């Protein structure tokens with residue numbers, strides 16, 4: 001069980017470049033299944049989820065290479081024949097469900113094991129299933145597996161999502177790009193990562209546009225070609241490093257990020273007493289002497305609201321902020337698992353249902369804690385960096401799923417953090 005050893009209490013100062021977005025590279029790798037030709041993906045983050053996604057693509061029959069030190073992936077999907085995602089890979093990463101639409105579009109079938117819940121919630125796929133049925137896909141429910149069959153091909157349909165699910169939107173898009181006819185998705189997810197997927201597919205010859213009301217319109221084309229594409233910067237990783245800086249009273253600059261993707265998050269840093277300066281592709285945060293509670297409810301919402309993926313790191317940062325901060329987690333039903341771990345450092349947090357109430361404490365002390373999930377683990381590190389003394393955070397495999405060289409970036413900013421087994 002690998003862990004981070006953190007000697008907290010040091011201000012983070014300096015500048016780093018942010019990685020490519022985990023939640024863009026995963027659906028883009030899945031979408032490469034649809035492409036007849038070579039796909040080159042640039043700015044792909046060197047994280048374990050990238051390797052798991054490529055394992056699925058290899059299992060399907062594609063040829064893939066990942067030059068990690070250049071953050072570049074090469075994919076040739078011409079050999080794709082397989083349509084089943086192996087159980088062990090389905091279990092390894094929940095985001096393997098993002099392959100469903102692409103495999104269907106490519107092979108006309110897809111067999112997956114029942115996607116289990118995960119650390120942050122049940123993660124049902126009812127919206128994925130009902131949308132695909134509207135597109136002429138037959139769905140057979142077995143004990144352990146689901147079979148999706150589109151032997152007569154996939155037909156375009158008008159789909160209204162009851163909730164703007166990111167994964168459902170992305171799966172529908174990937175099933176629709178080579179369908180017969182046009183698909184219109186109302187109440188579609190608008191996260192920047194969905195936009196990135198659309199940009200990738202259009203670069204490969206798809207015909208996707210969005211109308212003034214945010215509906216996504218996909219006109220089916222016979223096939224997609226290869227292309228070269230650069231993954232967008234990871235807005236949640238950027239927010240994480242800014243929260244680490246604010247938590248330690250430091251001053252950092254994050255380079256190579258899309259600052260407008262951070263619009264829902266930056267006002268919280270300002271309201272907490274930090275000075276934030278944004279430039280074209282970089283953001284600088286200078287923390288005040290003491291953080292103060294932003295004195296407004298921090299409610300997680302779909303884009304362009306405050307993102308659920310930033311909830312844990314912002315909470316970790318505000319554990320020492322003067323005053324009381326109220327969080328409301330509206331997206332996932334079990335996304336406060338980091339709270340008991342944060343209280344081990346002396347944080348004062350009470351959870352009731354969707355609500356978490358954080359009362360700032362003057363100091364945090366070192367502790368031994370466990371990462372509970374990807375973003376929860378990052379939130380715990382955010383607090384450990386501010387806690388005086390030597391802390392140990394275990395189960396850091398969760399953090400490795402989504403953060404490239406996490407400790408290396410923090411060290412470059414002056415943190416004392418070591419990885420140990």
Ligand code: EPZ
Pocket residue numbers: 022023024026095121122123124125126127128129163164165166167168191193308309331332333374375402
């Ligand atoms: C994506 O997950 C992201 N993952 C998540 O990031 C992110 O938190 C989430 O979107 C919300 O922004 C990737 O992109 C790989 P949803 P996804 O479908 O698609 C419910 C991270 O830390 N729902 O928008 O699974 C669902 O249970 C990860 O980087 C249904 O009820 O999110 C949840 O409560 C975590 N039925 C809510 O909708 C469905 O058919 C939002 O889920 C689908 C979803």
